[in-house]
Amino acid sequence: MKFEGEHLLPGQIGQFFVILSLMAAFVATISYFNAARNNIFLEKNNWIKTGRVAFYIQTFSVFAVFATIMYICANHLFEYMYAYKHTSLELEYKYLLACIWEGQEGSFLLWAIWHGVLGIILTKKSNEWEAPVMSVISIAQFFLMLMILGVYIGNLKIGNSPFTLTRNEIQAPIFSRSNYLTFIKDGVGLNVLLRNYWMVIHPPILFLGFAATIVPFAYAYAGIQTKRYADWINPALPWALMCAAVLGVGIMMGGKWAYESLNFGGYWAWDPVENASLVPWLLLVAGLHTMVIFKATGHSLRASYLFAFLTFIFILYSTFLTRTGILGDTSVHAFTETGEGIAFTLFKHLFEFKYMNVLIFLYLTSFTIPSLFLYFKHYRKIPAIQKEENTNTREFWMFIGSLVLFLTSIFIIAKTSVPVFNKIFNTKIAPPEDVEFGYNKIVVLITTILGLLTALTQYLKYKNSNTKVFFKSILLPTIISVVIFIVLIIFYPFTHYKHGAGFLGAIYVAAFASIYSAVANAMYIFSIQKGKILNAGSPIAHAGFMLMIVGMLISSANKEVISNSSSNGITLPGGGIDPMTKQADNPTENLTLLRQVPATLGDYRVTFLNDSAGKENGKKFYHLAFENKKNKDNFLLKPDVYLMKGGNMSSNPDTKSYLLKDVFTYVSFAVNKKDEPEDTTKFKEIPMSFGDTAFYSNGIMVLDTVINNPTDARANTGIVPQLALVAKLKIIAKDSMHFYANPILTLIDSNTIKHIDDTVYAQNLFVSFLGVDKDKKILVGIKEANKLIDYVTVKAYIFPMINLVWLGLVIMAAGIVISMLQRGNFTKLQTRIVLIATVAFVFYMFLLAGA
Amino acid sequence: MCFPLFIELPLQKYYEMKRTHIIILVGIAALIVGLISFGSDFSTYETIVSAQKKIGKSVHIIAKLDKDQPLEYDAIKNPNYLSFYAVDSLGGKTKVVFHNSKPTDLERSERLVMKGKMQADHFECSDILLKCPSKYKNKEDLQKKMQEQTTSMR
Numbered sequence A: 001m002k003f004e005g006e007h008l009l010p011g012q013i014g015q016f017f018v019i020l021s022l023m024a025a026f027v028a029t030i031s032y033f034n035a036a037r038n039n040i041f042l043e044k045n046n047w048i049k050t051g052r053v054a055f056y057i058q059t060f061s062v063f064a065v066f067a068t069i070m071y072i073c074a075n076h077l078f079e080y081m082y083a084y085k086h087t088s089l090e091l092e093y094k095y096l097l098a099c100i101w102e103g104q105e106g107s108f109l110l111w112a113i114w115h116g117v118l119g120i121i122l123t124k125k126s127n128e129w130e131a132p133v134m135s136v137i138s139i140a141q142f143f144l145m146l147m148i149l150g151v152y153i154g155n156l157k158i159g160n161s162p163f164t165l166t167r168n169e170i171q172a173p174i175f176s177r178s179n180y181l182t183f184i185k186d187g188v189g190l191n192v193l194l195r196n197y198w199m200v201i202h203p204p205i206l207f208l209g210f211a212a213t214i215v216p217f218a219y220a221y222a223g224i225q226t227k228r229y230a231d232w233i234n235p236a237l238p239w240a241l242m243c244a245a246v247l248g249v250g251i252m253m254g255g256k257w258a259y260e261s262l263n264f265g266g267y268w269a270w271d272p273v274e275n276a277s278l279v280p281w282l283l284l285v286a287g288l289h290t291m292v293i294f295k296a297t298g299h300s301l302r303a304s305y306l307f308a309f310l311t312f313i314f315i316l317y318s319t320f321l322t323r324t325g326i327l328g329d330t331s332v333h334a335f336t337e338t339g340e341g342i343a344f345t346l347f348k349h350l351f352e353f354k355y356m357n358v359l360i361f362l363y364l365t366s367f368t369i370p371s372l373f374l375y376f377k378h379y380r381k382i383p384a385i386q387k388e389e390n391t392n393t394r395e396f397w398m399f400i401g402s403l404v405l406f407l408t409s410i411f412i413i414a415k416t417s418v419p420v421f422n423k424i425f426n427t428k429i430a431p432p433e434d435v436e437f438g439y440n441k442i443v444v445l446i447t448t449i450l451g452l453l454t455a456l457t458q459y460l461k462y463k464n465s466n467t468k469v470f471f472k473s474i475l476l477p478t479i480i481s482v483v484i485f486i487v488l489i490i491f492y493p494f495t496h497y498k499h500g501a502g503f504l505g506a507i508y509v510a511a512f513a514s515i516y517s518a519v520a521n522a523m524y525i526f527s528i529q530k531g532k533i534l535n536a537g538s539p540i541a542h543a544g545f546m547l548m549i550v551g552m553l554i555s556s557a558n559k560e561v562i563s564n565s566s567s568n569g570i571t572l573p574g575g576g577i578d579p580m581t582k583q584a585d586n587p588t589e590n591l592t593l594l595r596q597v598p599a600t601l602g603d604y605r606v607t608f609l610n611d612s613a614g615k616e617n618g619k620k621f622y623h624l625a626f627e628n629k630k631n632k633d634n635f636l637l638k639p640d641v642y643l644m645k646g647g648n649m650s651s652n653p654d655t656k657s658y659l660l661k662d663v664f665t666y667v668s669f670a671v672n673k674k675d676e677p678e679d680t681t682k683f684k685e686i687p688m689s690f691g692d693t694a695f696y697s698n699g700i701m702v703l704d705t706v707i708n709n710p711t712d713a714r715a716n717t718g719i720v721p722q723l724a725l726v727a728k729l730k731i732i733a734k735d736s737m738h739f740y741a742n743p744i745l746t747l748i749d750s751n752t753i754k755h756i757d758d759t760v761y762a763q764n765l766f767v768s769f770l771g772v773d774k775d776k777k778i779l780v781g782i783k784e785a786n787k788l789i790d791y792v793t794v795k796a797y798i799f800p801m802i803n804l805v806w807l808g809l810v811i812m813a814a815g816i817v818i819s820m821l822q823r824g825n826f827t828k829l830q831t832r833i834v835l836i837a838t839v840a841f842v843f844y845m846f847l848l849a850g851a
Numbered sequence B: 001m002c003f004p005l006f007i008e009l010p011l012q013k014y015y016e017m018k019r020t021h022i023i024i025l026v027g028i029a030a031l032i033v034g035l036i037s038f039g040s041d042f043s044t045y046e047t048i049v050s051a052q053k054k055i056g057k058s059v060h061i062i063a064k065l066d067k068d069q070p071l072e073y074d075a076i077k078n079p080n081y082l083s084f085y086a087v088d089s090l091g092g093k094t095k096v097v098f099h100n101s102k103p104t105d106l107e108r109s110e111r112l113v114m115k116g117k118m119q120a121d122h123f124e125c126s127d128i129l130l131k132c133p134s135k136y137k138n139k140e141d142l143q144k145k146m147q148e149q150t151t152s153m154r
Helices: A009-037 A040-076 A081-086 A093-102 A106-125 A125-149 A196-214 A216-228 A232-259 A272-297 A300-324 A346-351 A353-380 A396-416 A418-425 A436-457 A468-491 A500-527 A537-557 A802-823 A828-848 B006-014 B017-042 B047-051 B139-153
Strands: A152-153 A156-158 A589-595 A599-601 A603-613 A619-628 A634-639 A640-643 A649-652 A654-657 A659-668 A684-688 A693-696 A701-709 A723-733 A739-743 A744-749 A751-756 A758-760 A765-773 A778-782 A791-800 B043-046 B058-066 B082-087 B094-100 B113-118 B123-131
Touching: A009 A040, A009 A125, A009 A216, A040 A081, A040 A093, A040 A106, A040 A125, A081 A093, A081 A106, A081 A693, A093 A106, A093 A196, A093 B058, A106 A125, A106 A196, A106 A216, A125 A216, A125 A353, A156 A353, A196 A216, A196 A232, A196 A272, A216 A232, A216 A300, A232 A272, A232 A300, A232 A802, A272 A300, A272 A396, A300 A353, A300 A396, A346 A778, A396 A418, A396 A436, A396 B017, A436 A500, A436 A537, A436 B017, A468 A500, A468 A659, A500 A537, A537 A791, A589 A599, A589 A603, A619 A659, A634 A654, A634 A659, A634 B006, A640 A659, A649 A659, A693 A778, A701 A778, A723 A765, A723 A778, A739 A758, A744 A765, A751 A765, A802 A828, A828 B094, B043 B047, B047 B058, B047 B094, B094 B113
Parallel strands: B043 B058, B094 B123
Antiparallel strands: A152 A156, A589 A791, A599 A603, A603 A619, A619 A634, A619 A640, A640 A649, A654 A659, A659 A791, A684 A778, A693 A701, A701 A723, A723 A739, A723 A744, A744 A751, A758 A765, A765 A778, B058 B082, B058 B113, B082 B094, B113 B123
C-alpha cells in the first residue's frame, strides 16, 4: 500500500549515516589498531592516516544523524516513531534538544557526539599516542553505533534505530488506511517531569563527563600497548582533570535539578541513578591523586592504571544498571525509558534476546575483560619503587586518601547493586527502611577521614617533610578551625536528633574535619603559595570540595520541617514520642491549608490565596502567601501541580532563596477538581438596599455600596465591558471575624450579561450579584456549601546554608580547572579565558539561574 | 624497655609497620564497617502472609491496592493519615496505614512496593513506591493510545 503524506527521505538519510558511521568506526578501529602494532614508520603512518579519515567520517556521520533526528522532531514528522514518542505540537521550541535525549537512542547519540569531539581533539594533540588511544575511542564509537543500528540479521535485531516508522512499530487499525497520518493529530510529547531548563543543559554536561572518562582509560591502555609503561601519565593527567571538573559539575547539576523541581525534598537521595554517576567520579578522583603522586615521586603507577581502567568500566557498569531496567523498583527517578521489561532474571533476560540489554552487556564486558586482563598480565612489568614511602610524606597520605575514595566507591556501588545480586542469586534482599541513612552513616565517617587527610596532607612535602615546619605551619589553621567550630556549636548547633546521639556526634566530628580542611586549604593558598591563584589549583579545589561538604552537613542536619502539624498545636495520632526531641518519632510533614485561612508554619503565617493556570494545559500553580511574623518579610511561593492525561499528577516545588537559607515548599496532595461532584445548589436571592443586613447560617452580611468600575481586573476577561457593577459587601461571622465579598455584574454589550461571583472560602460562602429588581433593590445571591471548598496539602522545609553547597562546587570546579590548565601547559591568556568562562558558567547555573 | 618477649615482638612489628600494613588495616577497618552496615541494614521482600509472621520487623511488601475495600484519606481532617487495603499475588490481605499524604496515582497504580512494619491489625507503612502503567513510554501504552485515537476518529 502507498501511504499518503509520509516523508521517508529524512529517515533514509539518517539510516544511511548510521550505517556509514558504524562502518567508519569499524575501519577506524582496525586502522588505528594496526597502526599501533606496526613499527615500520611508513606503514604506521599510512594506517594512522586511514584511521584519521575514517574517524572524521564517523564523527561527521554522527552529527548528520543527530541533525536528521532534530529535523524530524522539529517538524513533528509523526510518521517516525521517535517524533511521535518524544515530541508534541504544543511543546516549546527550547525543549527540542530535550526531546532528543529523552529517548535512549538520543542519549547514546549524545555520548557518541562527545566521543567524536574528544577524538578529533586527540587526533590533533595526542601526537605519538594517537594510534592506541584512538583505537580505543573508535571501538567505543562502534559499540555506540550498534545500539542505534536497528538492523535485523536473521531473527536477531541489533540496536534500536531512531528512524523506525510509527506504523512498523505499533499496531493499530488506522495503519490499514493509506491516509493514516491525518489521524495522528499529535505526538506523546516530552514527559512533563522533564520540561525544565535543566533537561536542556544537564544531559550534555553529564554526558561530556561520561564520554571524557574514556580518555584516561585509552591512555592507560596505550601505556601497556606501547610498553612505555610510565609515559602516558603526563598527557593523560590534564584530561583526567578536565573530566573530574565536568563530571563533578554534571552530577551536582542533577542534584540542583532534583532540588528545584522534584519533590523528594533535597538535592541528593542516594538514588541508584545518582550513585551510578558518583562512583566513577570517586574512582576518577582517586586516580587523579595517584597520577599526581607518580609524577612527583614515581610511586603509585600501578594504582593509576587500575583507577584509570576502573573509572571507565564503572561508567559502563552504570550505563548497564540504569539502562537495562535491572534496578526495577528501586529508582525514584529513572526518567529515561528502560530497555523493554521491568523485572527479569539477569541471565534469563540476556538469553531471551532482549537485544538492547545484550548489546549494553557486550559493551560493558568488551572493555572490562580485556583491560583487566592486560592489567594483570603486565602487572609485574609496570615499574614500581620497591622502597616504601615514609609516613611523613605527602605521597603516603595522598595514597591513603585515594584508597579511601576507592573503598567508598566500592561500598556505594555494592549497595546500589543489590538488585543485581538479587537477580543473579535469586535472593530477595530489600533496601533498608531508611535508604539515605544507610549511606549517610558510613559516608559521614568517610567525610571525617577525608577532611583530616586533605587538611594535613596539603602541608606535607613530597619525599620528606620537616616535622617541625609542618607543625608550625599547621598550627594557625588548626586554631582558626577550632574557633569557627566552637562558634558553630554555640550559635548554630545541629538539631538532627532523628538517628540518635551517636550519629549527631558523628555529624559534629565530620563538620569539624571539613571546616578544618576548608580553612587549612584556603590558608595554604596564601601562606605557602603566596596568593598565586594560578598555581593553587589543588588547595582551591580541596577548599571548595570541603566547603561543599560543610554546606551539605549543615543543610541536611538542620533541615527544618515547618509544615509539621505538631508545630501548629494540632496533636495527631501515630508515632511514639522521641524522648530526646520531645517530638513525634514519625514526624508528620503534611499540612492542609484551607483557602484564605492562614496557618502557622514555623516563623511564617501562610495563606493559600488562590490558584492559577500555567502555560501548559493541566498545570496549576498554588499561590501561597508567606508572611514572616518577626520581620514582616512577605513573599509569594507558587508550587505547581501538573495534571497529566489519565489523572497522573506531578508536583514541582517552589523555593524562596535567601543568602543563608532557602524556604522550600511543594504540594503533596491536591484535589483534582474534575473528580468532585458539581455543586448544584441554587443561589438564594436576597433583595438589599445599601446598609441592609442579611443573614446566613454563620453570621450576617451588610451591603455597603455598589460602584461602577469597568477597570476591575476580574471584570476584564479579554474585552473591557461597558459596565461593571461591583457590590461591596462586608461579612461578619459569629466569631466576629470580618470578610469582604465583591461580586460583579458586567454588561459586555447590550444583550450579554455576565456574573462574576465571589467566594469567602473561610465561611464556605458564595456571593453573587444577580441583578436589580423593580424596586431598585440590589439582588444579592448567596449560596452556602456544606463542604469545605478549596484546600491544598503542602510540605514545607527550610534548608539552611544551602548556598554553601553551590558555592563550594563553583570553587572546586575552578580549582580543578586551574590544575588542568597548569598541567596541560596552557598559556596564561588561555588559562585566564578558560577559567573565567568556567567560573562564570558554573556560578550562573548554580547560584543565579534558578533564583 | 623490659617487656616480656611475647609483648616485645609484636611491638617491634608495630614500629616497623609500613605502608602495606596500614593499607591492609584501613581496608579491613573499612570492610568491617561496611559489613556491619550491610548486615544490620537490609530488609527483605516478604509476602503479606510471611510478613504477618514477623510482626514489628522492617520488611518490604509488593502488593496491589484492593479496590473493593474503602480507601480512607481526608486531607482536611488529617493530611497525614491514609489507610487502604492491599492484596498480594498470593492472596494475602492486609490493612495499610501510611502516615503521610496520599500518593497521587495510588488508585491507578498497578503495583505497590511498600516499606514498613507489620502490626497486629495493619501494616504500618513508612514509604510507598508506585508502579504506574504509563510512567514509561512502553510499546503497549503507545499501542493503546494509538488505538484509542483511531476509534475516536470513526
